[in-house]
Amino acid sequence: MSEIILSVKDLTISFQTLDGKVSAVRGVNFDLKKGETLAIVGESGSGKSVSMKAINRVLPQKNTVYDQGEILYQGKNLLELSEREMEKIRGRKIAMIFQDPMTSLNPTMTVGKQIAESILIHEKMPKDKAMMEAIELMRLVGIRNPEESCKNYPHQFSGGMRQRVMIALSLACKPDILIADEPTTALDVTIQSQILDLIDDLKAKLNMSVIFITHDLGVVAHVADRVAVMYAGRIIEIGTAEEIFYNPQHPYTWGLICSMPSLDTKDASLYSIPGAPPNLLHMPKGDAFAPRNAYALAIDFEEEPPFFTVSASHAAATWLLHPDAPKVTPPPEIIRRQHIFNSFMKKDKGGEAYVGSHAASGR
Known part of the structure; x- marks a missing residue:
């Protein structure tokens, strides 16, 4: 039997709006x-x-209400963790890839620096080693000539290549x-x-x-x-x-x-x-x-x-x-x-x- 890595139990989420309470998620259950x-x-x-943004706790804090339920990862209920604990x-x-990479990537930074920055946030290593890892990730996701491509900005990539950059960014820390x-x-x-x-x-x-x-x-x-x-x-x-x-x-x-x-x-x-x-x-x-x-x-x-x-x-x-x-x-x-x-x-x-x-x- 395969190991269960994530369990969502009776997850119920609502949003408080000016018009009233919106029941966005109602008793969702599944195992991954x-x-x-x-x-x-x-x-x-x-x-x-x-439902999926709730797993990574990236829903807007101001009007989101977790009415009930649990999101269990490695024995911990993610809904009970502090923001500092969630940052780890x-x-x-747990990483995410979003629909539009152009709105997720920083237009003022080269893609290599963005991937390397993600590695540096979570891993203690020299900057030059983080950049080498970023280049290897770009190669892994099929970006040609990553040594040169890492110096380019998001607008210099096609839509498909930007999505590959986003995948490399998401895989920077080899998530579960x-x-x-x-x-x-x-x-x-x-x-x-x-x-x-x-x-x-x-x-x-x-x-x-x-x-x-x-x-x-x-x-x-x-x-x-x-x-x-x-x-x-x-x-x-x-x-x-x-x-x-x-x-x-x-x-x-x-x-x-x-x-x-x-x-x-x-x-x-x-x-x-x-x-x-x-x-x-x-x-x-x-x-x-x-x-x-x-x-x-x-x-x-x-x-x-x-x-x-x-x-x-x-x-x-x-x-x-x-x-x-x-x-x-x-x-x-x-x-x-x-x-x-x-x-x-x-x-x-x-x-x-x-x-x-x-x-x-x-x-």
């Missing part, structure tokens, strides 16, 4: 195993980034956990594939665990060992990548899969989940997805569903899994989309189907 990639997927506003973990043990928050969204589709392969290769070389945040199911299939699907601040289905793609149980997961474009479809229209996510200021009674759910039962509008076990590694929070629920057949579009994942899945990386499908989605 050593050496695995866990993908967190869902629409914008589902709570993916908030943030970046050194890397959190990647939609790191390929702004990139050309071909570069996306290269960055995904790079993160996967580095994970294997450095024996890291990776949490990958995305709304793109093609990315999920390409990198993930396990997948957690989030909706309205709550994980509503979790399982291995194969289970989520080939045996999805929650109607929201069905909708996400049906929304994925296929180059082979003869239908020019693209499916979209009807309606919109709920207002987190005023959560509806029962299941938050019920108003958008064509398969909703009467109980969905009264009680939030618990998790039902599908297998030892797969569970979903839907009343459709209750023993007394009527049998429901997933939409036929699910089957028509599943053939896409055969070429996407991690075992068969980098194929033309990966690039082609992303091109079709306009990402």
Whole structure:
């Protein structure tokens, strides 16, 4: 059994705003195993980034309220640590890559100095040795001629190369956990594939665990060992990548899969989940997805569903899994989309189907 390196238990987070209390994260639970990639997927506003930023305690302190829960790393609850104690973990043990490297990199410093500075903050060593380490990291992430490139500023790099710099910066202290928050969204589709392969290769070389945040199911299939699907601040289905793609149980997961474009479809229209996510200021009674759910039962509008076990590694929070629920057949579009994942899945990386499908989605 793989070692569990991180456990998030009943994490509940709200934001105090002028309009009232926003329930951003509601009772999130998951474990992260050593050496695995866990993908967190869902629409914008589902709570993916908030949950993961909470792990590194980088949410704004002024209006963030950790209502309840634990984030356990090496036997410590990160929510109970002081800021000084967190500084020893943030970046050194748990690192993050953000979506837009141009807003994360300092435009007034050379990239080599920025990477070396990260090393110096956490490691006691001479500056020249830190710069040598920075150059080796740049070489590791595939930046050509790193001895010269380290003297350049962020604006002198392409988008893909800036993201490689960000990855090098994140790996400066060889962290145990890397959190990647939609790191390929702004990139050309071909570069996306290269960055995904790079993160996967580095994970294997450095024996890291990776949490990958995305709304793109093609990315999920390409990198993930396990997948957690989030909706309205709550994980509503979790399982291995194969289970989520080939045996999805929650109607929201069905909708996400049906929304994925296929180059082979003869239908020019693209499916979209009807309606919109709920207002987190005023959560509806029962299941938050019920108003958008064509398969909703009467109980969905009264009680939030618990998790039902599908297998030892797969569970979903839907009343459709209750023993007394009527049998429901997933939409036929699910089957028509599943053939896409055969070429996407991690075992068969980098194929033309990966690039082609992303091109079709306009990402």
